[in-house]
Amino acid sequence: MNRRDLLRLLGLSTLVGFAGCEGPPADLPPGVVSPQTTTGDGFVPDVELVLTAAADEVAVLPGDLTRVWRFTGRVLKGPADTLQTLPGSYLGPVIRLRRGQKVRVRFANQLVEDSIVHWHGLDVPESADGHPRLAVGPGQEYVYDFEVTNRAGTYWYHPHPHMRTGAQVYQGLAGLLLVQDSEEDALALPSGEAELLCVLQDRRFDARNQLVFHGGSMMEMMNGFLGDRVLVNGQPQPTTEVDAAWHRVRLLNGSNARIYKLAWSRDLPMIVTGGDGGLLEHPLRQEALTLAPGQRADLLLDLTALAPGTEVHLESQAFVEADASAGGMMGMMGRRGGMMGGMGARSTVPNGAPLRAMTLRTRARKGPVFRLPERLSSFDAAWSPRADQTVRRVPLSFQRMEWSLDSRTFAMQDVAPAETAAAGSTRIWEFVNLTNPMGMEAAHPIHMHGRQFRVLARTGGRATNTLRGGLVDDGWRDTVLVLPGETVRVQVTFTRHPGLYLYHCHILEHEDMGMMRNFKVT
Numbered sequence: 279m280n281r282r283d284l285l286r287l288l289g290l291s292t293l294v295g296f297a298g299c300e301g302p303p304a305d306l307p308p309g310v311v312s313p314q315t316t317t318g319d320g321f322v323p324d325v326e327l328v329l330t331a332a333a334d335e336v337a338v339l340p341g342d343l344t345r346v347w348r349f350t351g352r353v354l355k356g357p358a359d360t361l362q363t364l365p366g367s368y369l370g371p372v373i374r375l376r377r378g379q380k381v382r383v384r385f386a387n388q389l390v391e392d393s394i395v396h397w398h399g400l401d402v403p404e405s406a407d408g409h410p411r412l413a414v415g416p417g418q419e420y421v422y423d424f425e426v427t428n429r430a431g432t433y434w435y436h437p438h439p440h441m442r443t444g445a446q447v448y449q450g451l452a453g454l455l456l457v458q459d460s461e462e463d464a465l466a467l468p469s470g471e472a473e474l475l476c477v478l479q480d481r482r483f484d485a486r487n488q489l490v491f492h493g494g495s496m497m498e499m500m501n502g503f504l505g506d507r508v509l510v511n512g513q514p515q516p517t518t519e520v521d522a523a524w525h526r527v528r529l530l531n532g533s534n535a536r537i538y539k540l541a542w543s544r545d546l547p548m549i550v551t552g553g554d555g556g557l558l559e560h561p562l563r564q565e566a567l568t569l570a571p572g573q574r575a576d577l578l579l580d581l582t583a584l585a586p587g588t589e590v591h592l593e594s595q596a597f598v599e600a601d602a603s604a605g606g607m608m609g610m611m612g613r614r615g616g617m618m619g620g621m622g623a624r625s626t627v628p629n630g631a632p633l634r635a636m637t638l639r640t641r642a643r644k645g646p647v648f649r650l651p652e653r654l655s656s657f658d659a660a661w662s663p664r665a666d667q668t669v670r671r672v673p674l675s676f677q678r679m680e681w682s683l684d685s686r687t688f689a690m691q692d693v694a695p696a697e698t699a700a701a702g703s704t705r706i707w708e709f710v711n712l713t714n715p716m717g718m719e720a721a722h723p724i725h726m727h728g729r730q731f732r733v734l735a736r737t738g739g740r741a742t743n744t745l746r747g748g749l750v751d752d753g754w755r756d757t758v759l760v761l762p763g764e765t766v767r768v769q770v771t772f773t774r775h776p777g778l779y780l781y782h783c784h785i786l787e788h789e790d791m792g793m794m795r796n797f798k799v800t
């Protein structure tokens with residue numbers, strides 16, 4: 279029995295507190311910095327939070343309450359409005375931070391299994407990144423210390439334990455993390471009631487309003503789990519009364535596996551102003567926006583011309599299922615209810631089915647005047663493409679009944695030579711989504727922890743892919759969708775924090791099955 283097990287057995291909550299007295303715990307792997315190392319000297323947080331994960335019950339559908347797992351939070355130090363609770367939602371509190379703030383989060387695990395939290399999109403030290411090997415058991419606490427160095431933008435947080443990320447996120451463990459900075463302040467974007475936060479997730483419920491997950495079907499893991507109704511902030515198809523004004527709409531696809539091709543009704547354009555890593559240089563006007571699991575988008579929406587009582591819907595448009603999800607022989611078997619599927623095990627709403635996510639209804643009041651700036655940000659000045667670099671090719675493939683990255687699957691400490699890079703160095707990685715003789719192929723949203731990257735090129739694939747028209751590759755990204763047959767080349771400058779980080783598919787079932795690898799920053 280190691281020290282961690284002993285602490286668990288004794289019900290002592292603070293592995294980290296223990297380590298603080300004695301240095302790094304002996305059972306942490308070599309090279310791993312105990313969280314206490316950063317909390318010890320010199321780190322004085324501007325903001326200190328407690329974030330607790332625990333079982334709860336919430337009203338989602340009429341009738342019985344739904345049992346969920348959820349984050350709740352408390353501000354110990356810093357601005358009281360650092361945390362914002364979404365009323366009636368199982369989602370965790372919205373965490374609002376400013377660039378430059380030093381943040382301490384005390385994560386308390388009150389679940390019945392191990393967990394750890396990842397701050398998706400933030401560039402943080404290894405000890406604060408939520409690697410699965412740092413997961414803490416029931417009753418334990420993990421202390422995160424990090425400085426917010428990211429640009430203003432829409433980030434999020436969710437659990438990252440080995441093989442259980444999909445299950446824990448599905449049970450409700452997720453929340454938005456919004457970063458502000460002076461560059462964004464200067465734009466005076468619509469705020470307060472005119473800032474709409476929209477976390478899209480699909481869920482399946484049984485007759486007693488309880489969440490259904492997997493249903494024992496191997497196909498559901500292979501394809502990724504799909505619900506049969508879409509929730510926005512934990513509510514089915516909400517309607518919100520809004521001013522006939524400009525709105526800022528901040529979207530997160532927090533679904534396990536569903537891809538959305540989003541559009542407004544009434545032919546209102548999707549005016550995209552930000553991606554995963556904050557503001558774009560210029561707004562983009564699109565008919566539709568493809569948003570894969572893990573991805574975020576910031577939009578502006580002009581409702582000033584609408585009469586009171588007008589409804590505007592956020593819809594996911596129809597697209598061809600095979601453009602997103604695994605097809606082929608195994609898909610056919612699943613669809614026919616054969617050995618891989620089973621009757622009733624599959625969502626009645628496949629990827630690509632048209633969906634209505636939410637409705638905005640205008641009221642008589644007009645909001646403050648807002649003018650859409652044609653230049654949002656000057657960040658591109660600090661970035662230049664590096665075509666001279668050696669390219670690391672990373673095939674995404676289906677082999678030996680597993681999804682893999684460069685023919686490998688996840689092992690807790692495993693790092694290949696090609697997965698090692700010097701801190702602060704710049705590399706080009708090329709994700710190649712290989713087709714498969716069995717027809718097992720899928721669109722994979724690839725997420726890299728640490729620094730945001732740029733998409734240099736997208737080539738190949740089927741020109742007819744119905745998701746392609748909605749893709750936004752501009753700006754800084756941490757999650758890029760690679761469609762079947764495509765090659766997507768990204769340029770990444772690795773974090774300045776040395777350590778072990780992750781890159782993986784953000785279809786959570788793919789990730790949990792091992793479509794995840796470490797990379798080591800030296």
Ligand SMILES: [Cu+2]
Pocket residue numbers: 681720721722723783784785788789793
């Ligand atoms: Cu995948």
